[in-house]
Amino acid sequence: MSTANPAAKKNHNPKLAVILSILLAGLGQLYNRRYVKGALFIILEVSFILTLGQFINYGIWGIMTLGTLAGTDHSVFLLIYGFVSLILIAFAVTLYIANVKDAKRDAIRLRDGEKTPTFKQAAKNVWDTGFPYFFVTPGLVMLVFIVVLPLLFTVALAFTDYTQYNQPPRNLLSWIGFENFGRLFFGSGSGDSNIWQDTFISVFTWTVVWTVVATTLQIALGLFLALLVNDPRIKFKRLIRTILILPWAVPAFVTILVFAAMFNDRFGAINTDVLAMFDLAIPWLQDPFWTRIALIMIQTWLGFPFVFALFTGILQSISKDWYEAADVDGASRMQKFRNITLPHVLYATAPLLIMQYAGNFNNFNIIYLFNEGGPPVRGQNAGGTDILISWVFDLTFELNQYSMAAAITLILGLIVTGFAFFQFRRTRSFKEEGNI
Amino acid sequence: MSKKMKSNAEVALIYLFLAFMAVVIGYPLLWTVGMSLNPGTSLYSAQLIPDNWSLIHYKWLFTDPSSDYLLWYKNSVIVAIANAFFSVVLTSFVAYAFSRYKFTGRKYGLYAFLLLQMFPVIMGMVAIYVMLNMVGLLDSLVGLTLIYIGGQIPFNAWLVKGYFDTIPKELDEAARIDGAGHLGVFFKIMLPLAKPILGVVALFNFMAPFVDFLLPRIILRNPDNFTLALGLFNFISNQFDNNFTRFAAGSILIAVPIALVYLLSQRYLISGLTAGGTKG
Numbered sequence: 001m002s003t004a005n006p007a008a009k010k011n012h013n014p015k016l017a018v019i020l021s022i023l024l025a026g027l028g029q030l031y032n033r034r035y036v037k038g039a040l041f042i043i044l045e046v047s048f049i050l051t052l053g054q055f056i057n058y059g060i061w062g063i064m065t066l067g068t069l070a071g072t073d074h075s076v077f078l079l080i081y082g083f084v085s086l087i088l089i090a091f092a093v094t095l096y097i098a099n100v101k102d103a104k105r106d107a108i109r110l111r112d113g114e115k116t117p118t119f120k121q122a123a124k125n126v127w128d129t130g131f132p133y134f135f136v137t138p139g140l141v142m143l144v145f146i147v148v149l150p151l152l153f154t155v156a157l158a159f160t161d162y163t164q165y166n167q168p169p170r171n172l173l174s175w176i177g178f179e180n181f182g183r184l185f186f187g188s189g190s191g192d193s194n195i196w197q198d199t200f201i202s203v204f205t206w207t208v209v210w211t212v213v214a215t216t217l218q219i220a221l222g223l224f225l226a227l228l229v230n231d232p233r234i235k236f237k238r239l240i241r242t243i244l245i246l247p248w249a250v251p252a253f254v255t256i257l258v259f260a261a262m263f264n265d266r267f268g269a270i271n272t273d274v275l276a277m278f279d280l281a282i283p284w285l286q287d288p289f290w291t292r293i294a295l296i297m298i299q300t301w302l303g304f305p306f307v308f309a310l311f312t313g314i315l316q317s318i319s320k321d322w323y324e325a326a327d328v329d330g331a332s333r334m335q336k337f338r339n340i341t342l343p344h345v346l347y348a349t350a351p352l353l354i355m356q357y358a359g360n361f362n363n364f365n366i367i368y369l370f371n372e373g374g375p376p377v378r379g380q381n382a383g384g385t386d387i388l389i390s391w392v393f394d395l396t397f398e399l400n401q402y403s404m405a406a407a408i409t410l411i412l413g414l415i416v417t418g419f420a421f422f423q424f425r426r427t428r429s430f431k432e433e434g435n436i
Numbered sequence: 437m438s439k440k441m442k443s444n445a446e447v448a449l450i451y452l453f454l455a456f457m458a459v460v461i462g463y464p465l466l467w468t469v470g471m472s473l474n475p476g477t478s479l480y481s482a483q484l485i486p487d488n489w490s491l492i493h494y495k496w497l498f499t500d501p502s503s504d505y506l507l508w509y510k511n512s513v514i515v516a517i518a519n520a521f522f523s524v525v526l527t528s529f530v531a532y533a534f535s536r537y538k539f540t541g542r543k544y545g546l547y548a549f550l551l552l553q554m555f556p557v558i559m560g561m562v563a564i565y566v567m568l569n570m571v572g573l574l575d576s577l578v579g580l581t582l583i584y585i586g587g588q589i590p591f592n593a594w595l596v597k598g599y600f601d602t603i604p605k606e607l608d609e610a611a612r613i614d615g616a617g618h619l620g621v622f623f624k625i626m627l628p629l630a631k632p633i634l635g636v637v638a639l640f641n642f643m644a645p646f647v648d649f650l651l652p653r654i655i656l657r658n659p660d661n662f663t664l665a666l667g668l669f670n671f672i673s674n675q676f677d678n679n680f681t682r683f684a685a686g687s688i689l690i691a692v693p694i695a696l697v698y699l700l701s702q703r704y705l706i707s708g709l710t711a712g713g714t715k716g
Contacts, residue, residue, distance in 0.1 A: 076566055077566075077570060080570065127618070131537065131618045132537035132542075133539065135529040135530065135533040136530055136533045138529060139527065139529060139530040140530075142582075143552070143586060143589050145586065146557075146564070146582065146585075146586025147555070147586055147587060147589070147590070148552070149560075150559075150561075150562075150564050151555060153562070153563035154559060154562060154563060157562065225454075225457065228450050228453065228454065233446075233450075234447070234450060234451075242699060244457065244461070245699065249696075250694070251646065251647035251665070251690060253647060253648075253649045254468075254687040255465075257669070257672065257687075258468050258684070258687070262464060262467065269467055269484070273484070301461070309706050310706055355554070358554050362556045364556070364650060365649065369669075389556070389558065389559075392559075393558065396561060396562055397654075402562055406562065409559050416554045417551065419554055420551045420554050423550060423554070424547070
């Protein structure tokens with residue numbers, strides 16, 4: 001570099017460019033004699049401050065105080081303005097950092113005597129380096145506002161006192177720290193005995209039992225059937241597979257509602273047609289125990305076909321050589337299954353199986369559509385079959401206990417993140433970062 | 437000889453179990469068909485195989501002035517087309533950038549997609565409700581469509597990116613030598629070669645509004661804006677035993693086309709899922 005480059009400007013100082021660009025985005029670029037770029041940065045910054053400065057100021061004030069004047073300040077809106085402001089600030093900071101880095105890079109180039117690119121070249125450079133960002137931006141904006149922002153909002157709501165009796169704009173909300181979580185975990189809080197703690201414990205334990213039992217059953221049945229149908233002695237494979245996949249093909253909300261009618265205690269087909277043959281009548285919708293049994297059976301019915309289809313594909317791809325080698329060694333059928341089939345199948349599908357568990361953990365549809373989480377249980381404010389997510393739904397839309405619902409959602413989110421962590425470790429590509 | 441007999445007994449047992457499964461699977465489905473053919477509207481008096489079957493409920497859905505069924509069908513189709521189109525456009529943009537370019541934030545973006553696809557959209561339901569209310573899109577099909585499009589990005593971007601990764605980079609390079617730019621590679625190489633997975637994404641985003649019940653339930657209020665799933669649910673949510681046969685007829689008219697599409701496309705879907713899911 002230092003070999004006498006005639007165009008080199010030894011006294012052009014990158015540090016000065018950095019300082020200038022920190023003072024005002026674009027100044028550094030002007031110093032680097034990149035006038036168009038500098039002007040663009042300045043226009044961008046000034047217009048950002050002029051148009052959004054006030055909004056951001058208001059939003060930050062709003063999220064800190066949640067409003068000061070009951071009836072005028074709407075705490076919930078202020079909360080959302082606050083998060084939008086934070087997102088805008090994050091965006092601005094990213095651009096600002098890009099501006100400083102850019103000023104430094106150009107200054108070094110100028111000092112070392114590289115030619116200043118023409119406008120056309122510069123535009124092409126922007127297009128080349130900026131291209132992935134242009135392509136990601138529309139999706140990213142949607143994602144931020146429709147998925148991320150609502151999640152952040154929910155997290156924030158968990159630390160407020162938003163209930164039916166405290167609705168904005170007539171009332172102001174306030175930050176109350178971990179009080180909501182205290183109620184769930186330790187039964188603290190005012191008056192109403194330990195209803196939150198009791199309900200939380202019973203709903204949580206049922207959610208865990210539900211997730212583990214229902215998902216494991218559907219995976220086991222799917223695997224078992226895939227093995228049976230894969231047996232070379234079985235004929236009509238296509239027809240059998242089509243029938244077995246049917247429950248997956250029919251929209252779940254239809255089948256769940258049909259099952260809800262079939263399990264109806266008084267006139268459902270299960271009691272009047274099937275069980276009547278054995279002189280039985282089971283209170284499927286009145287007794288929490290039997291409702292849970294029914295739910296697990298229905299979910300197994302709904303969930304096994306996907307696993308079956310998945311495993312069938314994998315089974316067909318296992319090389320015959322493995323089994324022939326095992327036959328030569330005199331392996332029993334069980335040994336072949338344990339040492340060849342199972343590892344193959346599980347290795348290839350583990351991420352999807354984890355997703356099955358995560359899916360059932362949050363399987364709102366079946367719980368709500370079958371019996372709306374019922375039957376009711378004395379001494380708690382969730383139904384006997386409510387899982388966490390359907391309890392959240394009830395708290396939000398029936399009981400208007402918004403902040404308690406948000407606190408439970410936050411706990412849900414942490415558990416889901418746990419699932420996701422397993423997922424990361426299982427997804428191979430993350431081990432070889434170069435390929436993803 | 438005894439070995440062969442043992443084998444035959446096994447095969448017979450397998451068939452027996454498969455037949456049992458066929459009954460378990462078929463019974464509720466056929467029961468629904470039977471219900472829809474009952475002339476009465478009450479579940480109590482309905483028979484599995486009605487003595488005097490009729491298509492009266494199907495006729496009612498389409499012709500009765502008090503039936504909104506066709507309106508719901510129209511709403512669902514509008515949302516479905518918009519959702520399928522914009523989902524494919526947005527996700528293929530995102531997937532192309534993530535599959536072919538190195539840029540700041542790429543790695544964390546991929547982590548974020550994996551994490552976010554596990555959060556169901558309803559976890560943020562309060563905020564979605566409030567925000568749609570703020571911008572005046574509550575109780576509108578536009579609002580519903582926007583939420584669908586945004587919510588599907590993490591899962592589908594991951595899926596499509598996995599597929600793009602399997603398209604050899606040599607093809608891009610060859611196209612670039614021939615003078616194609618960033619957009620040229622995208623439109624002339626990636627999109628045509630990724631048709632199968634884009635078809636799957638389009639198909640499933642097309643069907644989501646037909647089978648989803650929860651989001652419409654939160655967002656839509658006015659029966660004129662209902663989608664099929666929500667409308668059908670409202671048939672039976674209040675008077676369970678009164679309208680069940682009508683519900684059954686309406687359900688069959690959605691379930692049959694959707695089931696056919698699933699059965700025909702399941703092979704692509706499964707291979708797409710395993711490719712995207714394990715290779716990343």
